[in-house]
Amino acid sequence: MIVGNKFWDEEKDAPILKRNANYINRENCEYICKRAEHFYDIMLSYIKEDINVEIKEDCNDKEILRIIKLDAERTFNKEENRKLLIQVLQSIYPITNDYHQGISFISSFLLLFLEPKDVVKIITGLHKYYLPGYFKAMPKAYVRDSRVFLSILNIFHPKLYEHIKNLITPEAFVSKWFIGLNVHVLTFESLMLFFENLLKEGEIFLFKYSIALCKTLEQEIINTSDVSKLLALLRLDQKLFPNDYKVSEGQKIGEFFLNIIHTAKTIDLSNINLPKLRDEAYEQMRLEEERRKQIEMERLLTDDEIIFSDEEDFTQAEDEPESETAGVDDENEGEIKYTEDENEKKNDKNEMVVETKNVQDFKDGKDIDMKYSKNEDFKNNDNIGKVDNKEAKNIHEKNQKYAQDNINKVHVKVEVNEKREMEEY
Template identity: 30%
Template sequence: MSTELTGTQAPSEGKWERFDFGWLQGHTAEAFQRASAWLPHIGVEPSRVDVDTKPLSTEGARIFRADANRTFRSEPNRLICIKLLSFSQQKFGDYQQSLGYVAGLLLLFFDPATCFKVLTVLNDSPKYLPGYWRGEATACAVDGYVCESLLKQHLRQRLKELGLLPETFVQKWFAGLCIHHLRYGVLFDFLDNFFRDGNAYLFQFFLAFFDEFEAEIMNAANNPEANMLIRFESAPQERLAKVVKAATEERYTERVKSLNVHQCRITAFQDTLSRRLQSANEGMWQKMDDGITFSDEEDG
């Protein structure tokens, strides 16, 4: 298992150690047992179909091949991953690399048909990641802004000063389920909580993270320094483990439960994204000057 996974979990050779592949080697039986427990939480039973693993006649979008190459070492597993990602795009109507992270992890534990069932629930259920895996992940960004609105005012102001917009980091936290960031021992705790509680846990994790690292954010000298923390590169793993656990505490669960999430999303969209999206889309219709000058225009 640990020898099959490659770059999706470790973006560069120098960072491999922070993903703790040794945890998977030492906890293989536990990892499979815990992954199996995710299925009943989301109402999925293991697939019983005779799975056709024959590769597709065409690999489709080049990003599927690139993501599969970054995820698996062996070509047979890469081809299965490509097929799963292609089916996902076909059924969900769009694709984002974060879906590839989740698919790659699931393929370590389940056959591709079961993985597709899990991805379907995650993609379609309001409890989990609806709209998060679109190319333009507006729904994910909106939920990031909902979470930001719950932070203390001085923290919100400091994030603004540092240029840390929620849309720039919640895609990896929420849509990618921190698969690209947390050591496996901590990641499995995160995923256990997520599959049990859904996106409510993501909100709780967001709040717990900024409570734990408030001093570091407030004292960050610049955007790069703060970004290293947000990407968990400078965040100690023991403190991240503390955040993952703390996010299940009553102070966070009750706060999220008390939200009118639908109204919060409407407000966040109107206040932060609506005008930007309108302007960008309006610009697609703007008539462009082709730079050609006709002789009668010169004479006039």
């Protein structure tokens, strides 16, 4: 792409080039492209097998295609370059069966130097052999490895570990390194070196790089207790670290970023048991998820208004036509209310509606549901004894039984949320 006659006129201020720092230009673009062509050769020496891919002309998921097009608009200025990126991304989608914006970052960087098919090959290799599970909308594998990074940091730099851990969770900032692979973080000169080492060493180099970056910024990190400032530091925000950033006057422009990569290459992680740390991280995530579900269930059972329902009565009520006076025609019949869990409105498949009756009169002795809430008549158990109608006690006991039965319904309600279980990450 960068060797095209019009590229440097049309895309000179494109978002993807913000970290170029004039490293690539009209004069050296052919040399840089030849250097990038070796990326796949380096990958082959690591994975030991060729990768066959095909370019897709369309995407069968219209929502994914819409997001892909938006990402292309955020990356390049000219429509023809956007179309190339769209072609690459929709060709990768059937392979990953999901989409994360990090794929767009990596693809757009590689597309500057390589043909679309070669870009798809490299992304496929990263997905299958280097970073499996990272390029998902809700990437558990990435969350796991962000915690592994923190465990490794504790081994090498316990003070840094304690300081960061007490302020933010690692998944809040590590995505720029692990999923976006430092596109928009490092300058292009250092980014080329980063890719070469990652493709050569595999996933372990991500952890080496992460430790090296934290070590490089050790003093700045320790000196701040501001979460926003800490995030900006760890992401190498361009406002704090512009392309011409220098630690001292004697340092050359770009050397600060290159030194992070050089430091990473010297870090020895041979004694790190990565599978063990990953198992521990997964166990931590499992316990946290169990606790989250438990809290959700407790919240549903201890709301100010706990509403019980009978599916048969609900079905009958749904079949009855609504009227303007429904629920108030007969004082003895009580008030009929319908409630919806607001969280379930987002997904029609998960929608749960429960019917309840607030019984005001118990003369007819019917088998009816009861809405047990903080109303004036039943504010506490002592008030139940003050009710003249003895049937109130019986119905209260009945609803205690319903409460136990409805625990199963709450479990169902928790389970239907499984699809969104990792959204908080």
